[in-house]
Amino acid sequence: MEKENRHIISNEPDETVLLKYISETASEEERIRVDDWLRDDEDRENVLLQLAAIDHALRTKERIASRNPLDAFSKVKRRIKLSQRKYWINRAYLVAACFLGVLILSTAISYWKQKEIGGETQIVTVQANAGIRTHFNLPDGTVAYLNSGSVLSYPLHYDKKERRVTLTGEAYFKVVHNPEQPFIVSVANDRMRVKVLGTEFNLQSYKNENIVQTTLVCGSVNIETVRKGDIVSNIKLKPSERAVYDISSGSVSIATVNTEYDTAWKEGRLMFKDMPIPQVLKKLSYFYNVRFDVKDSVINTYRFTGTFENKLLSQILDYLKISSQIDYTIKQMTSDDSSGIQNETVILKKMR
Structure with missing residues (x-):
């Protein structure tokens, strides 16, 4: 339980x-x-x-x-x-x-409750605040980096047979090697699992999105797709490979990539190389906790290249304005955020 x-x-x-x-x-x-x-x-x-x-x-x-x-x-x-x-x-x-x-706070409170409750499994849930990235150690020493707004849940004490965690959002893992106790990350309501013994990889699985991306930096991982609790496919990745799982179709595509572009976020950097603007805006949306409203559809046909380290969103938008002739307006939040996470809106238009 x-x-x-x-x-x-x-x-x-x-x-x-x-x-x-x-x-x-x-x-x-x-x-x-x-x-x-x-x-x-x-x-x-x-x-x-x-x-x-x-x-x-x-x-x-x-x-x-x-x-x-x-x-x-x-x-x-x-x-x-x-x-x-x-x-x-x-x-x-x-x-x-x-x-x-x-x-630390979550673990301390879990410890006090466990002494009272007895043998019940205690689940620790860590969420990175919007616009903030963080990292911490899991019970086995594995280091987990969480991107803005991402949520990771794990048991205070792992099962003897496996180290299972659940992710919503984006995370980078440096997994401690243990062949007797595989490390498993469950995503998309357990429709996909990443199973490893010890390695480094990036995993992206945001709520309400049909695409799950796994990028292997070193070591090896197994991508398991699941249907009704049963594993229907098992694909092994090699270093510098990215697996893209389409939840709707059940298909998995694999490509060789420069892993730095997928993992630079954990160091506060954003890297784009000839990337379609819709993908650029999605990365910026998660990184800065903003929402984009594209008024001119032609903007979605553009591509973008650039590297930014610890930059304000406005600085990146200024670069977009100069390089791609895209004008922008930032619409500030007007309501209190006490009822939940609020997003600023960035309106994009083609410069006339």
Whole structure:
């Protein structure tokens, strides 16, 4: 039986209550509950400080302007100082800019729940915020890089026979070799699996898309297509090969590619070589959390070449404007993002 760690069944405060405590929006009952929780175990103050640091680091400029997470983080530090526990504050500075805190917090809470629940399998879910890329270690030491908005779920303790994870979005894996326990990535509602023993590869499988791309950097992987729980095909990739699986037709095509173009995103770079504009816009959409509205269909017939490292979206759009005569307008978000992830819209037109 699998149980998501985000569901809390004890009296301990969950992540929502802790965030309310940090931002001073908690009720009197919730505040007392968190204070009691902190007094029970001084290690928990470190978790609280890490959460405050994450809250500060992951907010966008718009959120900082309206909600001032830095002030919330400072207030938490002052509250801990009043308790004369300065040691943990110093520790918090070390993680203030580290997005890995998301994983640490999830793992800590999963550990507490597992002691209460017993033998139930705890599932950890890590999501990269829109416009942000992150990486972290899985329980076996495998390193996973997540692209903007991507989600990876994995058990806190692997099954003895396999190391299975589930991905939605895009990820790059550096898998620790273990011939006795294959590493398996399930995507597209388990309609495709990538099975490896130890290797490096990039995998892209976004929700509501019918295409899954697997690019092998080194080692080897097996691409398994699945129908109604049964494996219907098994294809082995070689280094520098990319497999494209069409979910609708069930077909798999393989091509030799320059893997750097598919994996540069994890280093903050975008690389395009004679790429059709629709594919360029799709990459930019995922990388910067924006939506494109193409007003002139002729733009979709263009192709684009360029390499960008740690550039603002506007800088790339300016390059498009100069090289391809494409004018653009960025339509800013006008609604509050508290109800979910919002996207800016970029309107593209042919220059007249």
